[in-house]
Amino acid sequence: MLPILLLLPFIGAALFYPLYCLKPGDRVPRQLTLITTGAVLLLLGWATFAPGAGEVPREFFAEWVPAIGLNVSLWLDGPALFFSWIIAGIGFLIFFYAGYYMDPKDAPWRFYATMLLFMGAMLGVVMSRNVLLMFLFWEVTSLTSFILIGHWHEKQAARDGALRALIVTAGGGLCLLAGLGGIYWMLLDAGLTGPRLLDWDQLWANREVITGHSASLTVLVLLLIGAFTKSAQFPFHFWLPGAMEAPTPVSAFLHAATMVKAGIYLLGRLYPLYWEEPAWLLIVGSAGVITMLIGGFMAIVSTDLKQLLAHSTVSQLGLMTAYYGFGYGLVGTEALLPLDLALVASHALFKGGLFMIVGIIDHGAHTREWPRLGGLRHVMPWTFVLTVIGCASMAGFPFTFGFVAKELFLKGALAVSGTHGTVGLVLLGVALFASLFTTAYCIRMVVSPFLGKPRDPSIHAHEGNAGILFAPALLILLTLVGGLYVPFVEGPLAALTNTAYYGTASGFMTGFFYQMDVLVIIATFLFAGGALVFLAADKIDSVYKRIGSPAPFRGSYEWSFGDAIPAFADWLCRTVQHPSLQRNVSIMVAVSFGLIGMSVLFAGMPLRFQWDATWLDIMAGGVVLMAAALIWLTIQSRTFIVRLVAISPVGPMVALFYLFYKAPDLALTQILVEVVLVVMLLLLLFRLPQRFVAQSRPRVRFTTGVIAIAGGVIMGGLTFVGYDSQFRENPTIEGHPVIHQYYLENSQYPPQDFLDNPGLAVEQGYPGAENLRSGGGKNVVNVILVDFRALDTFGEIVVLGIAAIGVLCLLVLGRDPKKLPDWRAEGRRAIRYIQDRFDDSQPVQPPVLRRKVGPSPSLIVRETGRFVPALVLLFSVVLFFAGHNAPGGGFISGLMASAALVVLFLCYRKEDVPSLHDFKYLKLIPAGLVIAMGTGLVAVLLGFPFLTSGFTYVEVPFFGEVEVASALGFDLGVFLTVVGSVILIIKKMAKD
Template sequence: MLPAIVLITLALAPLGLLARTGPRPLVGWALALLPALSFALLLFQLPQVTGTTQIREVIPWVPTMGVELSFALDGLSLLFALVITGIGTLIIGYAGHYMHDDPGLGRFLLYLILFMGAMLGLVLAGNVLTMFIFWELTSVTSYLLIGYKHDYPGARRGALQSLVITAGGGLALLLGLLILGEGARHAGVAPNQIYNFDAIIAAGAEIKAGPFYTPALLLILVGAFTKSAQFPFHFWLPGAMQAPTPASAFLHSATMVKAGVYLLARLAPGLGDTPLWHAALVLVGGFTFAFGALVATRKDDIKALLAYTTLSMLGGLIMLIGLGGKYAAEAVAVNILAHALYKSALFMIAGIIDHEAGSRDLRHLGGLRRMMPATAFFIALALLSQMGIPIFFGFVGKELLIEAALESLLAAPWRYAALAAIVIAAVGYIIAAWRLFKHAFLGTSSPTLAQRHHVADPRGMLVSPAIPALLSILVPLALLPWASQLLAPAASVVYGKPISFDLALWHGFNTALMVSSGAILLGILLARFERPLAALPPHLPAWADGADLLDRLLAGVDRIGGLIMGTLQTGQLRRYMLYNTITLLLITGVPFVLYVLPGLSFITPDPQLRIYEAFAAALIPIAVVAAIRAESRLSAIISVGVVGAMVSLFFILFSAPDLALTQLLIEVLSTVFLLLVFSILPARFANLSSPATRMRDAILSGMVGLLVAGLVLATATTTIFEPLAPYYLENSLAKGKGQNVVNVILVDFRGFDTMGEVTVLLTALLGIYGLLRMRREKQ
């Protein structure tokens, strides 16, 4: 069933294209049935998923690489899968209304359903590499959704930045997972199990003791922190707000950005509880928690404000995982659900405001409560939950958060730091929520808003946010036992041992409640000064803006790369020849000097060396020097001709008349051809190089010559194996029916080579014909 849910969702994504034509709201709701069905199916599994037990289904995929389509359903996967399908249902229905006049809705829903399938795969995967595959797919679909309005440079930039950060983090994650697998292998896990979550978690203690733990964890953290928009990678998330609002509500608040949290929560029982784990998660998560909340209080764009509270909450969740312990596990589960509910509602309502009022900038809104009373009611519910006001679901979550920090077994500084982050975030949420509500819904309308007609509650569009907003109050009031049944198994997975709990609104007067109330009071107090607070000087200098920094970093790499390649790739052939020569001298010359030169023995001079042999041998280098120094083309050709003639002479001296004949023919022919060509060139060489360049070239060429000569000498003096030549001598007449051994080799023993060489000549002919006759430029 699990593979079916994932794969069918992916396969049915093209159905989204049905929404290209109208009636789009209707088509939207029809398509929403798809995730609704999955939601129902998954909900029926709830009774079977208790504690850390799980349902597992495996389809083999790439056994040689340890990749299998392994899906497992346990408490944590189920919680996420329900959030994904549940909110997915609402979002698709919402999108049909929100984009009812957008002809691209079909494409949009295609991407959205693809994303949903990928996200389901991510949370259901029981194998780290399978999870990674879906992880990457969510990055790509997210990119497409952010860049949906790609005519705008801003959308393209946001899409690119999110992809660079998440895909780059994904690559680190991949490397980390592979090293983790290596750690599992060394911990004694069976080779075909090293990428399975269960096996890794079971071998956690051994892995943590091994050398692979630290690099693997650091790389995995980069992956998780980038995906979940943790400082300093947080900036892509506000940039991702370029996506149409349904996508932001789905991917960038409730689901995709929680992937990093999900991964860490899943790995916590195996890899958690080490100093590195605590330090990294509490520090990064806690800082992002507080930082995001503070930045959110200053934002005027509703979506940006929500984006910062989102990344803040993600930081809170990561901090919780870092704190560890039973309460933290509970708090993670509760806050995932609470946040998903109120934040998706908030985003969808932000979309409604934008849609109806034509702006989502708090400076241009106001007084909406009169025009859109129902919207105001639902956003109030969601905001109160976010603020953590008692009797709302967010309050339950926040109590547990504080509890987790208080009860954590970590050393005091960590606990107090966590507590401080929680208080700062709680205060920040209250100010941000108040700002949002006050400037959008209270007061008087701005002039531009007042001129718009038909600003009213859009009933169809309001259905989707209304449900999670209502749940934010209904769950704590009426459904807590049911929620406990869903959340306890999820918390058990994070904790690593089965735990059960009964959530309650009222825990009595304890420290947590006092901290929480204090934070609320402080928040309310400070909320009155939201205007002066927002007007304070910027919290970060302009140069420290992450998005700009990334732009500059990428441009910098471009520039450095361009500089290097611009220097190397000059377009001059002689320059490239120089590279090749130097490379040859380095990769061949160095081993030659190291390994061959010391043992090089020179051929003992032949006592019968004849004077004409010596003469011919001496003439070759002289002719070479003459060819190099020649100032006219004619004398250069003649000198080269001398070299060829002397080589032919040697062939004769060593009784190879065939070769001598061939060599002479070639010499004559090439001299004739060169003369023909040179008849249209100036008679003398132009000297374009400086003396230094010429000297350099001469030295390098000389070295290559010496190298090749040395190699030939070394080979000629090293006879280890008997050559095949005697066989040809013996068999040329007997089997080849020819007296001339060279001929028999050419046309029989190695006739296949000759066929190839003949083909080379023909090919050259065809090429040159085409080159000379077809001059397109001149036409």
């Protein structure tokens, strides 16, 4: 039942888009919203009043992310039920009202969908038993509030107000999350576990753990910041008046009746946890009364009726907050909650109604500024009556619901002054003083717009129609009924709160109304004082105008989010993301190598060094010295060709080091790559100017030089401490074999005898005998590439292919059309050529070569080119097949074949050997990829993991038994891709 109830608004919101596509009318969204809300109300009614309602399951549990304590744990205990009624009930009335208030052309689909989402999220907040789940819904209410405040997003003020509300409430939400995380940590710290650990009732049950912890106060403050930001409590009160840029239904629903109550709701849930803490009274109580004071004062000096109501909402929320602060003076937790719910209910009723009335005035008179209004009682009699009742309730006039609530508040405050002496008295005094303002702005709300004579003759106001009046009238009449007949309120409230989860609280208001005791006297006193304050309002206003805005907190918000943070972000971006690529790269290098350097410092690896130089070391030292000299030359030289000549031997020197490290495959690959690279760089040089003039300033050269040397020293140091690796001496670490041992032991195909008889292998101490698996090759590096880690290799050749195609695109696309061949003419010619081939009547016309014929290569080159490439190609074939057992393989032979082809290109002009030049090398790339992938897929078809290699021995004449591994197919794919990519790159570069 509960999940359905909770999901209904979300389902309704999800229906908007399909319906919009089917039937994009202006009335559909409101109807859909009303139907959805009605369904929610029906379900709620069933859960509350149905015969045997106690048997309706009022809780639900499902695991979601148990690892962080987040589970879908829902309940409908007293407060949840109460708030759900407020949310859905007032929501229904407001959606009804919105139909008359909103212009049907004013993005109704977006408006109602967001409203529904908000309602669902709000229901989620109050129905969540799990606090983390509640937090998720909490954030959704912040987001939807942001969208709704900015509904008229073309207005700057609406955008500002929306952003301010979002930053404050979402920031508070983060604090709330931190606080909840703190609680979870405390509970775990105390050794508690279980799927329901973060349910509210579990928190209350483990109260001692939470309040007794040393970090208790920090967590409390974080949680309170969450509640205060949501409910616009001091010092976060400033966002709510700005939120009044929203359409009136939004203000009435979110910022009067429901969302701002979420903070109050949270206080109510936290109260049983913290009510005995002295800090609770101090923080919550004082924040509440200060907010009351500020809100009341600001309401008096507001000239916009909606702003007046917004400030009054701030003030009333302060009252509710203060009430929880004073709760300490009342006994127990059970008694307090229903009393506060009475406050919430009365406020939701009269404030929701009054907001809608202001909307009606705005519609009727086209202004909300009371200095321009006056005498409206003649033209808007119904509105006038409703305003009088609503304001009477707000001021706490006897015979209204507001009176009941106000009396409860004073009772709490008095009780605190009794138990807490001075602190309580001060709080009580401030609260009483703030109440004077409440009375004053209520009088203002009635007197200024409605009484007297019209002030502005240009205003021709008219009464709202019955439809728009219905919703506010119902809400306001309810406050009257609640005041006249207390049991009407008491009954349902007691019923709602008398649930299994929250103890019993019956009879909490009995006999209270008819007592003419000190409370009533105080209330009367407040009215007299309030009237005096109203009469002095002009004086207050002039004082306010003289001292300027008494809102330093909004000021500090504006300063931080309006000036300071953007300025800081701007500075940071301009510094770190400097428009100069050079500085950008320098900062990245400095930061990353600084981090590496720090890790070296903290790792504290042991330095081991033995000096036992041999001729090999001396040779290697010579190589390093030469490389250093060459790199120095590269840096110092100012011509490209010198730099190229200087840098090209460095790669082969690295290849020499590969040999020292006994890595023949690497050395071969490196040298071949260097050959191709040098060709490529030469081709590049043909396109570049021979000298360059741009030279960095000495200061920049020095700074980057220092960074570069520091980076080099760090990497060198890292190499030095890491190279003599500990794995060498300990082939196993904590019982696990070192990974490369696995490859060494499993690469070669084990002898047939061992395969037939695994026991024999163990007997003879054959490595890896326990698990005979094999890549079937002697060259372990190649086996790793094509078998153990073939997926890596596959990804790599894909990258290579993409690089080649990228080069192709860079060279062909986006170039100056004047420099490009006319593709359309070329295409037509090609089509004609194909047609001609099938048309025997026409003589065959080969396509005309458009390119100029280049100079013929020299005789020596041409003659050498006749046989050398052939030899090289043959060798590459040998390498290809040798690869599995000896140095070689797909990469190496591919590179070698490419090198041979490059030589052929150099030696033979296109017109001499067109087939060599015209071959579409691009096709080799997909062909290679398909072959490689196909090899892998065959394994899949046979039921092995992708790219599993198989092999067998084949008897070949003259060669004897030859091993054929399916990895060979994979290697063929690698070979083709490499050749295709390399040739494509070189050819494209050479062609232009």
